[in-house]
Amino acid sequence: MTTEVKPGAGNSKINRLGLEKTDYKGRPSTLCQGCGHDSITSQIINTCWELSIEPSRVIKMSGIGCSSKSPAYFLNRSHGFNTLHGRMPSVTTGAMMANRELLAIGVSGDGDTGSIGLGQYIHLLRRNVPMVYIIENNGVYGLTKGQFSATADIGQKLKYAGTNEMEPIDLCLEAIAADCGFVARSFAGDAKQVRELLKAAMSFNGTAVLDIISPCVTFNNHEESTKSYPYGKAHEEPIHDISFIEAKEEILVDYEPGSVRTVQMHDGPVIQLRKLHDDYDPTSKAAALSLLERAHADKEFMTGLIYIDQKRQTLPEIHNLPRTPLSALTAEQLRPSREALAKVMADLA
Amino acid sequence: MTTEVKPGAGNSKINRLGLEKTDYKGRPSTLCQGCGHDSITSQIINTCWELSIEPSRVIKMSGIGCSSKSPAYFLNRSHGFNTLHGRMPSVTTGAMMANRELLAIGVSGDGDTGSIGLGQYIHLLRRNVPMVYIIENNGVYGLTKGQFSATADIGQKLKYAGTNEMEPIDLCLEAIAADCGFVARSFAGDAKQVRELLKAAMSFNGTAVLDIISPCVTFNNHEESTKSYPYGKAHEEPIHDISFIEAKEEILVDYEPGSVRTVQMHDGPVIQLRKLHDDYDPTSKAAALSLLERAHADKEFMTGLIYIDQKRQTLPEIHNLPRTPLSALTAEQLRPSREALAKVMADLA
Amino acid sequence: MSMTIEKPTGQAESQERPEIVNDFTIVVATVNGSGSQTANNTIIRSLFKMGIPVNGKNIFPSNISGLPTWFSIRVSKDGYIARREATEILVAFNLQTADADLAALREGSVCLYPNDLKLVDKDNRPDITFYPLPVKQMVKESGVDIKLKDYIANMVYVGALMELLGMEEETVRAALTLHFSGKTKPVELNMGVVTKSAQYVRDNLPKQDPFRVERMDKTAGKIMIDGNSAGGLGAIWGGVGLVAWYPITPSTSLVDAINDYLPDLRVDPETGKHNYAVIQAEDELAAIGMVLGAGWGGVRAMTATSGPGISLMTEFTGMGYFAEIPGVIWDIMRMGPSTGLPTRVSQGDVLKTYYLGHGDTKNICLLPGSMTECFEFGWRAFDLAERLQTPVFVLSDLDLGMNLWMTDPFEYPTEPMDRGKVLSAEDLKALGGTFSRYKDTDGDGIGYRTLPGNKHPNAAYFTRGTGHNEDAGYSERPDDWENNLERLHRKHETARTIVPRPVVDLRPGAKIGIISYGSPDAAVVEARDLLRAGGVETSYLRLRALPLGEETRQFIGQHDEVFVVELNFDGQMRQLLQLHTPEYATRLLPANKCDGLPLTAQFISEKIAKKER
Amino acid sequence: MSMTIEKPTGQAESQERPEIVNDFTIVVATVNGSGSQTANNTIIRSLFKMGIPVNGKNIFPSNISGLPTWFSIRVSKDGYIARREATEILVAFNLQTADADLAALREGSVCLYPNDLKLVDKDNRPDITFYPLPVKQMVKESGVDIKLKDYIANMVYVGALMELLGMEEETVRAALTLHFSGKTKPVELNMGVVTKSAQYVRDNLPKQDPFRVERMDKTAGKIMIDGNSAGGLGAIWGGVGLVAWYPITPSTSLVDAINDYLPDLRVDPETGKHNYAVIQAEDELAAIGMVLGAGWGGVRAMTATSGPGISLMTEFTGMGYFAEIPGVIWDIMRMGPSTGLPTRVSQGDVLKTYYLGHGDTKNICLLPGSMTECFEFGWRAFDLAERLQTPVFVLSDLDLGMNLWMTDPFEYPTEPMDRGKVLSAEDLKALGGTFSRYKDTDGDGIGYRTLPGNKHPNAAYFTRGTGHNEDAGYSERPDDWENNLERLHRKHETARTIVPRPVVDLRPGAKIGIISYGSPDAAVVEARDLLRAGGVETSYLRLRALPLGEETRQFIGQHDEVFVVELNFDGQMRQLLQLHTPEYATRLLPANKCDGLPLTAQFISEKIAKKER
C-alpha cells in the first residue's frame, strides 16, 4: 500500500518533482510538545511530498487558534494566510475564485469552525469551494487556555472550565446536512489513516472536510476526555481500512472479493476501503446520517471516510469560470473597449 | 377537536382571561396583500386568544425582513423587539435569561435565519432557549426585493434573480442536527395545521422550531416555485393530522386504536397525531433524519410535527436559575454585603 | 409633501398670473408598489428629451407595497437639480396622504387628483387650481388585465400633465419606448391611456394655471442615469473580477447594474466563459472576507453595502488595512444609526469609515459628487486599492445612488490600469530571488507583494493580522511593531498625495468659504447663486477623498469663515477638517442637516445668510 | 530585556559601589508555559509583605508554551510602579534569549543563570556580577516528579534572590502559602528548593553586588490585585445578573474572576439557586446581543472583550445606542490594528469606541486608571448604563488588567444602585396609564421605559433600531427623526455632567499641562517628579470618562502647552480633546508611544523636557 510506496526514483529521498521532504517543511512549531496539531502537520508534509504536489500551487489558509497557527509550520514555499477568527471560509472562497488552479489546504479548530465560524463553514460547504478543510478538533479553545468549545461532550469536566452542560455540535453531521461531498473523521494518533484521508481529500474536486480529533495535551488530555490521546487510542473504531492509490501505481495487494470497496476519484486515483466488521457504504447519505446519529447516541468514536459524493459542481464551475485564473487575465480581457462604453452611453441618452 | 372548541364561557367572544380576540391584535399590517406572513400572523392571534395567554407574559422577537416586521401586527399588548438582521437568537437568549417566566414568540425569515443568522440559530438550539421560533420561509429576501435565500431550491428560476445554483439549506434538518427538541414544518396555506402546531409549540419547554413555508406573493409565487401558494396547495403532504388538546378539555372525538399517536406535553396538554398513510414516529431522531433526507432527495413537501424530544434541559434550568426572574431580584439579592467585601479584601492582603 | 413642514411663503401671488415656464416642481404622491416609478420616469425622460433640465427624487418608504411614497420632479430652466421644499404641482394619487399633501401646498399651486377621491380641505383652498381626473373610468375603458391596473392608472396623470404642461406627445412615446426597451405592445397600451387622458383634459378641464414647459436645448448630448448604475459601470471598466455582496438598500441596485451589464461586456466571446463572478454572500462579514481573499489572490474585488454592512465589516477592514490587501467597498450611505431609515439619504458614515477598525487605522475614502465621479471612482478605486494595497471605500449615498440624474456621458478611463507593486516570478528572478513583503524599498511606505501561484521558490510569504516584520515573519518585537506602524503612516501620507484632489472655486475677495462633498453639491451650487444675488460672495471647495490634503488647508486659511455643508447630525466631515487643520479649528462652522431628505439650496443659503447678518 | 533597545547610560559607575537598597529592577527571562508566574508572584508578594513598594509586569508572548517571556519586577522605596527601561538584576533562565538579554544589561548589573547555560558574551562583560546556579542538580536532588520539574527549577532563582537580596524567608513562605491557598505539601516542596538554593549561594557565591532589600512599612493595609479581578469584583458589587462573553486575551481573566467569586457571593443561601448566569457565547456578536436582550429585560448585563471583539460589536452597539438599551462592555485593550499583538498593551480603541457604530453615534466610555477605579467603575458602569439607557464601555488595558498592582482595599459602593427610569405597573397606574417611551419628559433627554412582563395593559412598547417617534411607533417622518437625534444629543450632554470627572492636580505657575488616562498614570506621576527635579513644573489632569467635560476645557485653557500622554499611534485622545476644545486645538501636543510595552517615566519626561529646551 501507499505507505510502502516511495515516490520518485526507487527509494531515493526525492519525489517526482525532485524535491526532498525538507522542501515541504515549515518554520519550527511553537505549539506545546506533543500537541496533536503537530502530528497532523507532519502528515500534511508527508502527503504533499509523497503526492509530489508543487508547493507554489498550494495556499495555506487558517483562522485563529493554536490549530490555525499550524500553516506556518508546513510548506514554507507556499503562500499562507492566517485570516480572522472563524473567517477562513470566506477568505478562501475569494482566493479560490481568484485562482481556481490552486490547491487550498485549510486548517481550522473546533472553536474557529464550530463556534464563531459555524455560519461561514456551512455556507462554504453549500458553495462547494474546492479546498481541503481540516478541523483540528480538541474540544477546547487552546489558545485562550482551555475553555470548552462547541464540540466538547456534554458532561465533560475540566479543572479550569468546570463541567460542560451543552450538547456537542457534530461538524461531520453539519457537513453532510450541508451536502458536502467529502466528509471524514479521524484521529491525530492514527497517522496512517490521517495521511490516506489527506491524500484522498487533496484529490477531491470540491470541499473535503476532515474532522480530526487532535488532543490538546495542555488543557484536555486526561483519560475521561473523549478528545484525549488515551481515549482515542482506546476507543477509535475505524469503519474501514482506507488506502489511497495514485493511478500511476499498480495496486500491490489485492483482497478476496467483497472485502473491499473502491471509490474511483474523478481524475484518476482510487480510494480502497477494506471492510473491517460490518460493510459500510460511504456513498449513501442515509447510511452516513444514521452512522453519525448512532455514534452520537452511543458515544462511539467512529473514524474513516464517512461520506463521499463526487457529483456536485464546485463554485468556480457553477460560475462558469475559465480555466485561466481570473488573476491571470490581461487588462484587455478585463477592461471593455471604448466602443462598448460609447454604446452603453448611447442607450442612456 | 380544538378547532371546534371555543374557550371562555360557551360560544362567547371572550376567552378565559375575559379578553376578546381584538385584545390580541396588532397594528395594521403593511405587508403586501396576500403575503403568507399575514396569514401566519392571524394564526398567532387566534392561538394566543384560544389558549388564553396573558399578553403581558409574551415578548415578540424578530430580526430584520418582511417576516420580521410581523410582530408589530399582533399582540399590541406585548413587548416587542425588532432586533438586527440575523440576531434574534442572541437577543432572545438574553431576554429569556432576564425573565424566564416570559413566553417568547420569535418570527424570523429564511434569509434572517438561514443566511446571516445561521450560526446564531444553531447555537440558540444548542442552548435550548425556551421560545417559539417561527421561520416564515419564502425562499427569497422579500424586503430587499426578491433575491434567492439559502432555502431556495436548486434550479429555481426567478425573473429578477435568475436561476438559483445552490443546494438549499433545510432548517429543520439543521435543527435536528443541533438536538432541537421540537421541529415542525408547515404551510401558511394550511391554517389549521399552523394553528395546532403553534399551540403545541407554545406549550413546549425549550426551543420549538416551526419552519413554515410562507409564500411571497410579490416575488416568488409562480407555480414552479416550491415556496408558492399553488405549489404548496398542490404538493403539501402532511405526515399526520395534528390536534392540540388542552388538558382542561376532554377529548371530543376518539379514533379506533392504532390510528392515533398521542404525545403528552410536560405541563398537561396532549398532542394528538392521527395517522394518514404510513405511521410516523416523531420521537425517533433516526426517523426524522431519514424523513427529511428522503423529502430532500425526492423533493417532497412533508409537513407536520417532524421531531419531538422533551428530555433536554432548557438554558435557565442548566444555569440553575430561580423561578423568580433575575429581573425581579432586589438590590439586597444583587449586591453582596460590606462584610463579604471586607473578607475578599482580607484574602488579598 | 406632507412629510416636510412647509411654511407659507408670506407674499401672496398677484391676481393676473404671469406664465411660469420650465421652472417649477411637481410632486407625485402615490402608494408604493403601485408602479408609479414607470410613470414618473416617463415624465422625467420626456422633459429631458425636450431639452429641459430636469431631476427626480424618490422619497419612498422601507416597505414593498402599500405605504406612501412621494416623487418630486424639478423642472429648472437654469439647470438647478437640487431638491426644493416648495411644490407647485401636486399629483394627489394617494388618499392616505392627499389631505396632508394638499395642506402642504404653497399658495397658487396646482392639484391633480382622481375624481373619486374626497379632498376634505378642497373648498378652503381657493388659491389652488384643481384638476379632477376620471381615473377609474379610464382604467376600465382601457380594458387592461387587473394585474396592470395600477400601472395604467398612473398613466392617467402622465397624460393629464402632458396636456396641461404642454409636453410633446412624441417625447412621451420615446420615453416609454426606452423604458420598455422597444417592446411596442406595452408602449402602445400605455400611450393609449396617456393620449385618452390628455384628450379628456383638453375637452373638460380648461387650463387655469400658469405652469408650462417649452422646448430648450439644454440637455443635448447628455444622458440620464442613477449613481449606482454609474458606479457599477465604473467598476466594470475598472476590470472588476469578483463582486461579493449581501443585499441591502440602497446599495442593491449597484450590484444589480453590474449583473445587468457584465454578461454583455465580460463574457469571453470565444469560450463563453465568464471572466468575472458575482457571489451573493450569506452576510457582509462573508462578503468582505471574499473580497479580501480575492484581492490577496490578485483579482480586483469589490462589495457594495450600506451602514449596517459597514459596521459588520469593521474587523475585516482592520485586517485588510494591517495585512495590506486591496479591495473596494462601496457604501451607499443611508440614514443611521442602526437600521435607521433604510430608504432615506445621509452622509453619516464618513468619520466612521475613515477610522473603521479597532486600533490605529485610517482608511482611504473616495467621495463622488456626481454621476461622472461615480463612474470614474468606480474604476479608479481599484487602481488606488492595488497601488496602496489597502481597502478603499467609495462613499456614495442614496440620493446619488438611486435617483435619476442628468449628466455628460462618461469618459473612457484616462489612465491604463495600475495593478500596483506585484512581483512576477521573472521579476523575482531578476531581483536575485530576494524580496521582503513589508519593506519600504521605495520610501513611499508601500512594499512589494507576490501572488499565490507564483512559481518562484522564494515567492511565498505568510499573510497575517498579527504583528510582523519586514519579511512577513511573526514578530512581537516592539521595534518591529513601531517600524511597521510608521511605514503604514508613510503610506497614508503617500495616499494623501494621490487620491482625487478637491474641486476648488475660489472667488476673489470672498471672505466666506463653503466645503462640501457628495450629493449636497447640487444644493451648494444653487445656494451660492442665491447668496450672490443677496450680495454674499462665497468660495467653494468640494472634497473628493480622504485623507485630506494641502489644498484644503490653504482654502480654509484663505477664508474668515468656512461652512461645512453635509448630511449628518454631528458634522462628521467638519470634525475631520478640524483635526486636519487644528490651527483653523474655530473657523470651521457647521451647516449640516440630518432629516433624511436631500439638502435644499434654501437651507444652506439661509444658514449662511443668517450667520452673516 | 533584549526586546527593548537599551542605550548604555553613558556615565560609568564609580568603583567603590555604594549599597542600593529597595530601588532597582529585576527582570526574569524564562520560557512561557514553564510556570515561572508562580516564582515571580512569590518574589513580588514577599517583597510586598516586607512592606516594600513593588510592581510586576509580565511581557509574555501570544502562545501557550515554549516562547520567551520576561517578567520585570520593580522594587521602589519611593513607591514608583511604572515600568523602567533599565534593569539591574537579570535572571537569565531562557537560553533562547540569554545572550541578547545580557547584551541589553546596563553597566554594573547582576546576572543569575543556570550554570549549564553558556553565555557567549560573558567574558566581555567584566562590569556584570555573574551568579551561576546549579539548577539541574538541585532539581534532581529535590526528587520531584518530572511534571513539576520546571516549576521547581524556577524556585532556584527565588532562593538565590532571597539570599542575595536579603528577602525574609518567612515572607517567602507566606507568599507561597497564599499562592497554594494554604496547602502545606506544595508549600514545603517549593520552600525546600528555595532554602536549598539560598544555602548553596551562601556557601558558594559570595555577594559582590550592591543591591539589597530592607523591610519598610509602605505596604501596610494595602492589597495586591490585578485590574481584571478588580473589575470583576466591581461588577459583582454592581449586581451583575448576566455575563455573556467570548474568550479573548486579555479580557478572559476578568470573566474568570467573576466565575471564581460569584458562587460564593451570589448563590441563594436557602435555595442554592444562582442569582446570576455566565454564558460563554459562540462569538462576540452573540455576546453583545445577549447583553442587550438582558438589559432590555431589566437585568444588569455585561460582556468583556478586546479589540477584535469591539469591532464585531459595532452593529449592536449602534442598536443599543439608538434603541436605548443599557449594557456594559469591558474592553481590555490590547495592541491593534487587527489581531495585532494579543498579549501587548495599548490604548488604541479610545477614539474608535467613542464613535463605535455607523451613523451619528457617541458612546459613554469609562477610563479606569487604578485598581480602585477598576472596582468602582465595575459597579458604577451599571448605574450609568441604566440611568442613561445606553451601552457603557469600560476601557481598561492589558497592563492594568493582567498585572499585579499594589492598592488600597476597595471601598464599598458609596451609592445605592441606580436602576434608572423604569416604570412599574403601579407607576403606570399612577400616571393614568399613559407613557411615551421616547418622550423627554424631564428635559434630560432620557425617556421612561417599562420591562417585559409588566402587567399594566398599556406597558408594552415596541423596540427597534429603525426610525421611531416618541411613542416608539415606526416613523420615517423627517421631523420625528430630527427630534429624536436632538433628544439623543441632549442625553449625551446629560451624560457629560454625570460621568466620573477628571482628577486634576493644578500646580501654581505651571505653564505645562499633562493630560493622560488609564495605565500610563503611574509613569506620569514619576515623570512629573523627574521633571520637577529638572526644574520643570507641570499640572496634571487624568481623564476618567468620555464624553469630555468642562473642567478639561478649563485645564487646557490654563496652560500654554498640554501634552497628551497615551499608548497609541495616532494620539486618539488628543484628537478627541482637539474636537472638544477647538479653540485650544494647537496647544495639545502629542506624547504618545505605541510599541506594546507599558509606558516609562523616562519617555514622558524626555518628551516634555526636549520640547521645553
Ligand SMILES: Cc1ncc(C[n+]2csc(CCOP(=O)(O)OP(=O)(O)O)c2C)c(N)n1
Ligand atoms: C474575534 C475574536 N474573538 C476571540 C479571539 C480569541 N481567540 C483566539 S483563538 C480562540 C479559540 C481557538 O480555539 P480553536 O479554534 O478550537 O483552536 P485551538 O487553539 O483549540 O487549536 C479564541 C477565542 C480572537 N482571536 N478573535
Ligand SMILES: Cc1ncc(C[n+]2csc(CCOP(=O)(O)OP(=O)(O)O)c2C)c(N)n1
Ligand atoms: C446587516 C444587514 N444586512 C442586510 C440588511 C438588508 N436586509 C433587510 S431584510 C433582508 C433579508 C430578509 O429576508 P428574509 O429574512 O427571508 O425575510 P423576508 O423579507 O423574505 O420575509 C436583508 C438582506 C440588513 N437590514 N441588515
Ligand code: SF4
Ligand atoms: S494549548 Fe493545546 S492546542 Fe494549543 S498548542 Fe498547546 S496543546 Fe496544542
Ligand code: SF4
Ligand atoms: S415582498 Fe413578499 S414577503 Fe415581503 S410583504 Fe410582500 S409578499 Fe410578503
Ligand SMILES: [Mg+2]
Ligand atoms: Mg480547539
Ligand SMILES: [Mg+2]
Ligand atoms: Mg424570506
